[in-house]
Amino acid sequence: xxxxxxxxxxTFTTDCVIFGFQEGELKVLLIERNEYPxxxxxxxxxxxxxxxxTIDDAVKRILHEHTGxxxxxxxxxxxxxxxxxxxxxxxxxxxYYALLRLDDLKSHLEPQTDYAKQAVWHPLNDLPELAFDHRxxxxxxxxxxxxxISYSPIAFELLPxxxxxxxxxxxxxxxxxxxLDKRNFRKKMLNYDILKxxxxxxxxxxxxxxxxxKLDKRKYAKVFQNELTFAR
Amino acid sequence: xxxxxxxxxxTFTTDCVIFGFQEGELKVLLIERNEYPxxxxxxxxxxxxxxxxTIDDAVKRILHEHTGxxxxxxxxxxxxxxxxxxxxxxxxxxxYYALLRLDDLKSHLEPQTDYAKQAVWHPLNDLPELAFDHRxxxxxxxxxxxxxISYSPIAFELLPxxxxxxxxxxxxxxxxxxxLDKRNFRKKMLNYDILKxxxxxxxxxxxxxxxxxKLDKRKYAKVFQNELTFAR
DNA sequence: AATATAGTGTGTATTTGTTACACTATCGAA
DNA sequence: TTCGATAGTGTAACAAATACACACTATATT
Numbered sequence: 001x002x003x004x005x006x007x008x009x010x011t012f013t014t015d016c017v018i019f020g021f022q023e024g025e026l027k028v029l030l031i032e033r034n035e036y037p038x039x040x041x042x043x044x045x046x047x048x049x050x051x052x053x054t055i056d057d058a059v060k061r062i063l064h065e066h067t068g069x070x071x072x073x074x075x076x077x078x079x080x081x082x083x084x085x086x087x088x089x090x091x092x093x094x095x096y097y098a099l100l101r102l103d104d105l106k107s108h109l110e111p112q113t114d115y116a117k118q119a120v121w122h123p124l125n126d127l128p129e130l131a132f133d134h135r136x137x138x139x140x141x142x143x144x145x146x147x148x149i150s151y152s153p154i155a156f157e158l159l160p161x162x163x164x165x166x167x168x169x170x171x172x173x174x175x176x177x178x179x180l181d182k183r184n185f186r187k188k189m190l191n192y193d194i195l196k197x198x199x200x201x202x203x204x205x206x207x208x209x210x211x212x213x214k215l216d217k218r219k220y221a222k223v224f225q226n227e228l229t230f231a232r
Numbered sequence: 233x234x235x236x237x238x239x240x241x242x243t244f245t246t247d248c249v250i251f252g253f254q255e256g257e258l259k260v261l262l263i264e265r266n267e268y269p270x271x272x273x274x275x276x277x278x279x280x281x282x283x284x285x286t287i288d289d290a291v292k293r294i295l296h297e298h299t300g301x302x303x304x305x306x307x308x309x310x311x312x313x314x315x316x317x318x319x320x321x322x323x324x325x326x327x328y329y330a331l332l333r334l335d336d337l338k339s340h341l342e343p344q345t346d347y348a349k350q351a352v353w354h355p356l357n358d359l360p361e362l363a364f365d366h367r368x369x370x371x372x373x374x375x376x377x378x379x380x381i382s383y384s385p386i387a388f389e390l391l392p393x394x395x396x397x398x399x400x401x402x403x404x405x406x407x408x409x410x411x412l413d414k415r416n417f418r419k420k421m422l423n424y425d426i427l428k429x430x431x432x433x434x435x436x437x438x439x440x441x442x443x444x445x446k447l448d449k450r451k452y453a454k455v456f457q458n459e460l461t462f463a464r
Numbered sequence: 465a466a467t468a469t470a471g472t473g474t475g476t477a478t479t480t481g482t483t484a485c486a487c488t489a490t491c492g493a494a
Numbered sequence: 495t496t497c498g499a500t501a502g503t504g505t506a507a508c509a510a511a512t513a514c515a516c517a518c519t520a521t522a523t524t
Contacts, residue, residue: 012244012324052315052322055311055313056313076310076311078308079326081287081326082286083284083285092244094311151379165502166501181482181484181485183484183502183503183504184483186502186503187504188481205492205499205500206498206500207490207491207498207500208489208491208492208499209490209501210501210502211501211502397472398471398472413513414473415473415474415475415512415514416511416512418473420510423510437521438469438470438521439519440518441472441519442473443473
């Protein structure tokens, strides 16, 4: 980290905690910074917000630059404005989190910006030291997601279109950090009546293949509107 | 509203939705603006964040300037950054909400800043037309408060130190906008075991005086930490 | 003094949700 | 065919939330 950096005029950035779910654990997409300050450090994808774009648009742009994807579920998390959070002056950042359907194709992403050397998925439970206050931002975002999946079916944003109940349960277990009872979990989820049972099963597994389900979007929308207490 | 205002460079403000509870209804503190744009309109208390203060400090300062009070409960709500939300250019605002113990002394506040002609409590259910996107900000904050009192005992921030169970119930009813069953409400609240029954009763009422309670801060802290599901 | 009003204060039955818990079925690989 | 691994299923006990009716107290009005 350098010390004699230019002092920037008051301005603001956005940073995004991108969550993915793979191999039964939650992952966060981090970039290796290619610019000072914190060159070579791991950090959240983020950048300055342009004059003529909304914050939401800036986040969408940054998500696209780092994942090549559009239409990702995202939500504003919190705005951080400590005086010392950025060595080049008071830079406020509006943090977002995003939930991404991870499959094998998206495991290795090539950032489309020179600002990042590489983008790598890191297990949430084993993160490297991070630039700025990014560790703090991640901690806050996992708390928010943990609460939000209790009253809103956002968890499905992290799963492939067709999924097994075991995958769904593992996802809740990963987000909440505790084991759930299989029978009770299934009973409750099926009772919400927002899943559609498919006439298909897992393939290529060396054990009894599990049935696949997908979200019933009509009923999902209804549950989502009411924002009822959804799971606990 | 004027049209040829100077174009401001990118900068940001903070606006605060200050809730109070009086006569069984929720109120919001609005100021009458004394400056362009929107001179003479009702608006949320708010101002530019200075270079050398955190956002939290700016909100505390603005709260003090408009209420003369310090130590008010407040929390960040959301950051609004639409391109057209301010006629003088792209100004991002970090919105907060605050919960204030209202008593007769605080019913009439004298703002300590020329920027506001007066500060007046308005019933949430009967608001005037507001400047900027402030109506939108209020709508969003009431949704947040409505959800938050379900898992956190923030409601007590709006009550005097000693209160009756009926006052507490009226507050929940005002925030949720629906009637609750008296017996069930009392049973549930007392079961949380965070209230201390006082050997005192209401005075000066023309009906049977109700018992006064206050928060048991030790137990309150415990409940608050766990952020359990608190009421529904 | 009688009456109306408004708020306090208590108990019980019903429904709903939560938890605890163990075995059989199926598939692929060896 | 056997083994290892995971899928899939039901019931009972308990806790929590809800619905519901009536008696008591204090004051104001007539």
